[in-house]
Amino acid sequence: MTQFRTLAKVAETAMRSVFEATPLQRNAHLSQKYSAEIYLKREDLTPVRSYKLRGAFNAMRKVLAADPTKDLFVCASAGNHAQGMAYMCRHFGVRGVIFMPVTTPQQKVFKTEVFGGDSIEVRLTGDYFDDTLAAAQEYCVEAGGTFLPPFDDPDVIEGQASVGVEIENQLRRVPDRVVLPVGGGGLSAGVTQYFGADCAYTLVEPEGGKSLAAALAEGAPTTLEHVDSFVDGAAVARIGATTFDALKDIDPSDVRAAPEDRICSTILEILNVEGIVLEPAGALAIDILSDIKDEIKGKTVVCVTSGGNFDFERLNEVKERSQRYEGLKKYFILRLPQRPGALKEFLGILGPDDDIARFEYLKKSARNFGSVLIGIETKDPTNFERLFAAIDALGMAYTDITQDETLAQFVI
Numbered sequence: 001m002t003q004f005r006t007l008a009k010v011a012e013t014a015m016r017s018v019f020e021a022t023p024l025q026r027n028a029h030l031s032q033k034y035s036a037e038i039y040l041k042r043e044d045l046t047p048v049r050s051y052k053l054r055g056a057f058n059a060m061r062k063v064l065a066a067d068p069t070k071d072l073f074v075c076a077s078a079g080n081h082a083q084g085m086a087y088m089c090r091h092f093g094v095r096g097v098i099f100m101p102v103t104t105p106q107q108k109v110f111k112t113e114v115f116g117g118d119s120i121e122v123r124l125t126g127d128y129f130d131d132t133l134a135a136a137q138e139y140c141v142e143a144g145g146t147f148l149p150p151f152d153d154p155d156v157i158e159g160q161a162s163v164g165v166e167i168e169n170q171l172r173r174v175p176d177r178v179v180l181p182v183g184g185g186g187l188s189a190g191v192t193q194y195f196g197a198d199c200a201y202t203l204v205e206p207e208g209g210k211s212l213a214a215a216l217a218e219g220a221p222t223t224l225e226h227v228d229s230f231v232d233g234a235a236v237a238r239i240g241a242t243t244f245d246a247l248k249d250i251d252p253s254d255v256r257a258a259p260e261d262r263i264c265s266t267i268l269e270i271l272n273v274e275g276i277v278l279e280p281a282g283a284l285a286i287d288i289l290s291d292i293k294d295e296i297k298g299k300t301v302v303c304v305t306s307g308g309n310f311d312f313e314r315l316n317e318v319k320e321r322s323q324r325y326e327g328l329k330k331y332f333i334l335r336l337p338q339r340p341g342a343l344k345e346f347l348g349i350l351g352p353d354d355d356i357a358r359f360e361y362l363k364k365s366a367r368n369f370g371s372v373l374i375g376i377e378t379k380d381p382t383n384f385e386r387l388f389a390a391i392d393a394l395g396m397a398y399t400d401i402t403q404d405e406t407l408a409q410f411v412i
Contacts, residue, residue: 004193008161011058015162018057018091019047022163024170024302029273030286034293037300039175041167044282044308048115050233051163051306052084055186056148058159060088063146071095072145076136078104078129080233080307081150086116096120097145099136102127107311151186152240161190167302174198176299179292181205181284181306182212182255183234185243191304193246202292203250204284206231207257211239216252220244230260233281233307258287261325264318267310282307324402327381331358334372335397349390353379 012021023042030038043051063070075085076099089096096116100109102124112122123139126132140147149156168174177200180188188203195201205212208228215221223238239247263280266287270276278286285303289296323329336342343361350356358375378384391398401407 002193002196004158004161007158008165008190008194011054011061011159012162012165014061015054015057015159018088019053021166021170022046024167027274030289030303034289034296034301036296036298038289038296039171039300039302040276040286041163041302041304043163043304043306044276044278048080048083048087048111049308050080050084050279050282051160051187051304052080052150053087054084054162055151055153055156055159055190056081056084056088057091058162059148059153059155060085060092060094062155064092064094070146072097072143073148074136074140074143074145075099075148075150076129076133077150078132078232079108080309081148082108082112082122083115083309085148086112086120089119090115090117094119097123097136097139097143099123099125099132099139101125101129101132105311105313107313108309111309149240151184151189152242153186154242157186157190157193157243157246159190160187161194163187163304164191164194167191168195171300171302175302176200177202177296177301179204179285179288179301179303181234181281181304182239183209183236183281185212185239185247187304187306188212189240189243189246192250200295201250201254202285202288202295203247203255204288205255205257206234206263206280206284207259209235209237210255210257211236212244212247212250213252213255213257215239215244216248216250216255219248228260231263231280231284233279233309234284256288256291258284258291259325261321263287264322265325267318268322276305277308277310278305279307279310282310323377327384328379329357329375329377330384330400330402331373331375332398332400332402334374334391335369336361336372337396338368338370345394346391346396349387349394350376351378351383351386353383354387 022045025040027038027040071094073096082098125135179202182188182203182205221239221244227235227237229235266283282305355377357377360373
């Protein structure tokens with residue numbers, strides 16, 4: 001047994017004084033769908049609905065064991081790390097100051113304050129996370145506190161490895177494959193170090209935040225020029241140096257990217273079929289199963305659902321992106337003749353399953369044609385082939401803007 005495995009087991013045992021092991025559940029729906037034994041490691045069921053409290057617990061436990069007089073911990077986070085540290089500050093009876101961007105949704109701020117109670121103070125600082133982080137680090141030095149990184153720390157990584165310890169205990173063996181989401185790399189660094197070469201891995205990043213893939217290509221952590229923040233729990237511009245050191249020998253073919261819009265479909269599928277609420281990062285491991293279905297057939301696979309802190313105010317956006325990905329909703333600009341009966345002609349070609357979800361038109365008397373923004377929902381993607389053919393037959397011009405992200409920001 002390696003020293004890391006021993007330390008991870010010690011951390012996992014110590015955690016039992018704070019919270020119970022999260023369930024490892026065989027999922028009948030996914031197992032049948034992919035002809036495999038699919039288990040979900042439900043990190044969305046921790047007291048703070050994510051695995052982040054594991055690393056916070058282990059790091060704080062070690063700091064306090066080395067120096068019990070330490071009573072101030074500081075972090076910068078817009079979400080799960082903040083909540084994990086807040087929970088543990090209350091548990092250990094120490095003070096915590098948590099810096100969050102001014103733009104952090106009020107729901108996340110409120111939950112952080114609930115978990116920490118009187119033990120913590122939330123400071124909203126900076127419009128962007130880099131500004132928030134700089135302010136937190138400056139304050140930590142001035143106040144003589146202990147800074148708690150979200151992932152790039154050996155003790156945090158060791159704490160996240162407790163997920164692997166529980167998987168092995170609950171399954172009573174090592175699975176054939178573990179599927180892990182990757183953001184900063186703390187969870188994946190911990191679990192892969194714990195299991196070592198005893199199983200296969202699939203590490204999943206959001207398409208708009210492939211920091212591990214970029215680091216593997218460069219041979220060192222590199223900063224992405226642009227990050228899509230939709231999968232906020234895993235949208236990291238630069239993987240940690242310590243975490244990358246643990247992941248640098250991963251085969252690049254085992255690192256996959258999940259499209260953000262497809263993740264939305266997965267969130268809805270798991271919600272509607274299983275009644276499980278997952279945040280976008282929490283759905284990554286399940287979403288990628290469709291890409292590795294040939295590799296996992298007949299195998300025992302554990303997917304780590306890393307978090308369930310989903311703001312239901314985002315549900316409409318998730319549904320919208322899912323429909324666009326599935327081809328069930330399209331937006332287009334129609335060049336409509338400005339004459340009596342033209343609109344009626346267009347409406348007449350809609351099928352029984354076609355529903356107008358958006359219609360914006362302003363008649364301009366000085367023009368022969370007017371531009372109409374139309375959104376159509378339907379039950380079968382092939383219905384759009386018939387619809388567009390009918391529009392062509394009418395001699396009307398149109399432009400499909402469904403996948404035009406620039407226009408979507410303004411009109412969809």
